[in-house]
Amino acid sequence: EVGDTDYDLIVIGSGPGGYVCALRAAQLGLKTACVEKRATLGGTCLNIGCIPSKALLQSSENFHEIESSFAQHGIMVEGIRLDLARMHARKAGVVDANVKGVEFLFKKNGVTWLKGAGKITGPNHVEVDGKSFSAKNIVIATGSDSIGLPGIEIDEKRIVTSTGALELGSVPKHLVVIGAGVIGLELGSVWHRLGAEVTVVEYLDRIVPGLDNEIAKSFQRVLDKQGLKFRLGSKVTKAETTDKGVTLTVEPAKGGEATTIEADVVLVAIGRRAVSEGVGLEDVGVELDDRKRVKTDAHYATNIPSIHAIGDVISGPMLAHKAEDEGVALAEILAGQAGHVNYGVIPSVVYTWPEVAAVGRSEEELKADGVAYTVGKFPFTANGRARAMAATDGFVKILADKKTDRILGAHILGPDAGTLIAELATAMEFGASSEDVARICHAHPTLNEAVKEAALAVEGRALHI
Ligand code: FAD
Ligand code: NAI
Numbered sequence: 001e002v003g004d005t006d007y008d009l010i011v012i013g014s015g016p017g018g019y020v021c022a023l024r025a026a027q028l029g030l031k032t033a034c035v036e037k038r039a040t041l042g043g044t045c046l047n048i049g050c051i052p053s054k055a056l057l058q059s060s061e062n063f064h065e066i067e068s069s070f071a072q073h074g075i076m077v078e079g080i081r082l083d084l085a086r087m088h089a090r091k092a093g094v095v096d097a098n099v100k101g102v103e104f105l106f107k108k109n110g111v112t113w114l115k116g117a118g119k120i121t122g123p124n125h126v127e128v129d130g131k132s133f134s135a136k137n138i139v140i141a142t143g144s145d146s147i148g149l150p151g152i153e154i155d156e157k158r159i160v161t162s163t164g165a166l167e168l169g170s171v172p173k174h175l176v177v178i179g180a181g182v183i184g185l186e187l188g189s190v191w192h193r194l195g196a197e198v199t200v201v202e203y204l205d206r207i208v209p210g211l212d213n214e215i216a217k218s219f220q221r222v223l224d225k226q227g228l229k230f231r232l233g234s235k236v237t238k239a240e241t242t243d244k245g246v247t248l249t250v251e252p253a254k255g256g257e258a259t260t261i262e263a264d265v266v267l268v269a270i271g272r273r274a275v276s277e278g279v280g281l282e283d284v285g286v287e288l289d290d291r292k293r294v295k296t297d298a299h300y301a302t303n304i305p306s307i308h309a310i311g312d313v314i315s316g317p318m319l320a321h322k323a324e325d326e327g328v329a330l331a332e333i334l335a336g337q338a339g340h341v342n343y344g345v346i347p348s349v350v351y352t353w354p355e356v357a358a359v360g361r362s363e364e365e366l367k368a369d370g371v372a373y374t375v376g377k378f379p380f381t382a383n384g385r386a387r388a389m390a391a392t393d394g395f396v397k398i399l400a401d402k403k404t405d406r407i408l409g410a411h412i413l414g415p416d417a418g419t420l421i422a423e424l425a426t427a428m429e430f431g432a433s434s435e436d437v438a439r440i441c442h443a444h445p446t447l448n449e450a451v452k453e454a455a456l457a458v459e460g461r462a463l464h465i
Pocket of ligand 1: 015017279
């Protein structure tokens, strides 16, 4: 007999991985519940990640544009004033609409929200705040959390993670960001646009590891020009909180003389780690890898066949759309279909201005793999629409197989790069060559014409440069 506490599927965690998996499973007719301990659904992404950060990126960019570039359009604005409380309130409204949207979708699709912290007590059992539920299958979608620095205590006021950096009550005079990764550059940009001096301290001698080198170098030049300061090849060894702020001790990464930096606020953004503790995984014997991520096979099953995992808690890029696609694939597999994610074509975007977007492999990766390739590049300075927008920083770069011309990777630094990259992701999913893209009729004048011209440039026949 099937009771109220018996499900086909129980998903633990309602981030983009978990809630999407639950929705797809319900669509496919599985009796589904999703456990979430936070007061609202949507996980890191909707509550303290993608959505609030993009709300602040948009607001701060609007503010900054009026200050820095309206005059060149002949729009003279005087007396611009920042109402930070209102900016935060708008962001909170955006978050609220999104998390309530997930709750609505749960109701619409008949997914039960089990409120509280979930703990796996057996291959087919989950306990939520002392109450036991059974499930034919369990999905771990507990996501990730920010990594701290040893000896540096996070208070989310003066020394903050991304969560505190999304809530600062005033614009810091000097914000020091530790880590020139995605979070550091996005949130560093937000506060810089609103008036903070921003210094980014990075351990490596480059920004955004993983990004194509040439793009990363140009990106850094653009950020330099905007006024962000970089201390590359440096590590923070100490942070002392005083009445006025924080004194940071910084040393060259390779060793050498220490210097100090005074900051009002310090953002620690050195990466995130899987949340695999406190979910009962040790007790039931679910295997983890060396970075404490849940080990899964190609079908997202752990070493215990009824227990699965998706999203930030398993290997791969920590991205919302990667988690979502895994959620869909897994739900389809559990419903007897053939779910699949193509890990070779997962776009990634840095939502600064200009944006940075990439899909497929970088030049360095192709070199390392010994793949012969050709490069086609086209700068936004030669694109009519970008000129009309006064947004000419950056370029499109397409990497194609030397022999077959198949597109292997695409990298864009420029206006709306995150939207532009979708064309190349689509092309790659269809196994397109650069010539295929070059022969598509692109509307004029659009930013996408830069994509077409970069595709033409692969064969040395760009028209507008
Ligand atoms: P999460 O979203 O982390 O959700 C996990 C959920 O599980 C949480 O709500 C948690 O409360 C819950 N949970 C954990 N343990 C339990 C338990 N035992 N019981 C019940 N519930 C539990 N990615 C992008 O693609 N684009 C972006 O623009 C972007 N911006 C970001 C900005 C910031 C500031 C941050 C921090 C991240 C950003 N990310 C972005 C990354 C993105 O948020 C993650 O990749 C995504 O949220 C991962 O989804 P998930 O479902 O795996 O886990
Ligand atoms: P990250 O991995 O992107 O960058 C961390 C940076 O910190 C790296 O450059 C690293 O070399 C540096 N670092 C590490 N230890 C250091 C130390 N001790 N001192 C100085 N520098 C140090 O991590 P980040 O920015 O924290 O973001 C976490 C994850 O969240 C990202 O990997 C990404 O997957 C996700 N995210 C995605 C966004 C997007 O898609 N737009 C936006 C924000 C986050």
